[in-house]
Amino acid sequence: MQMKELGQQLSASLTALFTMLAIAIQPVAASATEWHTLTPQAQPVWLELPALVEAVAQSTISAQTSGRIIELPFDVNDLVPQGAVVVRFTDTEQKARLAQAEAALSEAQVRFIEQDKELKRVQQIHQQGLVAKAALDLAQANFNAAKARQQQASAAASAAKEQLEQTVVRAPYSGILQQRLVELGELATVGKPLLVGLSLEHLRLTAQLPQQQLQAARQSNAAELQLVNGSQLSLGVPDLTIAPQGNALSHSFLLRLKLPVADYSAQQLYPGSWTTLKLQTGSQQQLLLPASAVLWRGEVAMVYLQQPSKPQLQPVRVLRLHQQQYQLLSGLSAGQKIALDAQAMLQSLQPAANATVQESK
Structure with missing residues (x-):
């Protein structure tokens, strides 16, 4: 009696085992996943x-005028915008020179206007034949001299204005301040290095x-x-x-x-x-693989290759191109089909594998 019951249990176990094996080797339905056909594509070679x-x-800013440093707004490693003030000098002497040059320019302009009127008056009188040619030549020479003095005074005023503007040093481009070669209170002379900086945009x-x-x-x-x-x-x-x-x-x-x-x-x-x-x-x-088709097991890359019986895990060598794509180096050839979503394929095969393990227990 016991032998009969044991035979029945063994027969039932074998029947269940063969059933699970049949389920495990059944091909996955086409609707369970999508298949990707490997097709060569032209890809750039780098x-x-x-x-x-x-x-x-990258440059060193130097002083173009003399003066005592009264302002250093930026320190080393600071980001300096283009046109920002990086050094400021005392400007009392430069302002005095500019005022002197502007006064000389005003005087020269008055003398020029006076000589211009005198020349026109002498020309009218000379046309009437009331003065000699020498008087006209003298008036013309005085006019030319007054014009030259006006131009000289104007140039001196422009130079004085430029010297005043150079008491404020501005950043030629936006960038990083690398070195500060001077400190507050130091006396700067023409040509003295002040700051070293570089641009992060060039x-x-x-x-x-x-x-x-x-x-x-x-x-x-x-x-x-x-x-x-x-x-x-x-x-x-x-x-x-x-x-x-x-x-x-x-x-x-x-x-x-x-x-x-x-x-x-x-x-x-x-x-x-x-x-x-x-x-x-x-x-x-090149043959390209979508990232979703690749399963990683440690350092080994694998894909599900379509087979007549059921999908088979195939080891491959790949090279990552970017986050969404790999280049196939070896393991497959053109025309073969692989599962587009390897994770979905793994989950679809997992119930059959679990059932087989449970039955064997």
């Missing part, structure tokens, strides 16, 4: 170069270009930057300058790329930092 960020606009990249890539880089019609956060910054048609002489030791050429004028602080591009420059050198046919 030449990647490590590049150093340099500041194009940048360029320098890189070493291998000799075998020289011609390809010259023909490049697109460039990108690989930023530290993994994103790409498109630069359009690159403004490249390649040195005509190569390095005899490394057989490479100095390449410079001028960045478009913009504020790159948000992209963390600062002078002295390293980045990756990508130059498009051509195009080739």
Whole structure:
């Protein structure tokens, strides 16, 4: 009796096991997921170069007039807007010179008006034949001298005004103040260095270009930057300058790329930092995988490959292009179909696998 009951239980277990296996090997319905057919697509080929960020606009501001420093609004590492006052000198002497020059200009203008009237009067009298030609020549000479003195006084007034304006030093461009070479109360003379700064909007990249890539880089019609956060910054048609002489030791050429004028602080591009420059050198046919089709198991990338019986996990080698796409390096060929949503495929296969495990217990 016990042997009979044991045989019945064993038969029921085998029946359930074969049922679960049949369910597990059934192909997934077409509606459970969408399939992606691998088709070659033309994709750009990039030449990647490590590049150093340099500041194009980097200068030392020097004094153009003499005076004692009474104002230094900015400190080192401060962001200075274009046209902002960075140094202010005492201007008492410059104001006095300007007042003196303006007074001399006023006097010269009065003398010029007087000589102009005198010349016109002598010309009228000379036309009537009442004065000699010598009197007319004398009036003309006095007029010319008065005009020259007026021009000289006007130039002196302009120079004095310029000297007064130079007591206020303004930033030639917006940027970062790197060094402050003077302090409040110091006496500045003409030519004395005051401040050192650079612009974050006028940048360029320098890189070493291998000799075998020289011609390809010259023909490049697109460039990108690989930023530290993994994103790409498109630069359009690159403004490249390649040195005509190569390095005899490394057989490479100095390449410079001028960045478009913009504020790159948000992209963390600062002078002295390293980045990756990508130059498009051509195009080739590649197989692309959407990111949703790839399952990661540690360091191994896998996709669900369509098979007659049921989808099969296929290991592949991929290269990430951006957040939504991978380039297929090996593991699949053109024309094969993979599950577009690998996570959905995994969940659809999971109930059958769980049921098989439970029954085996």
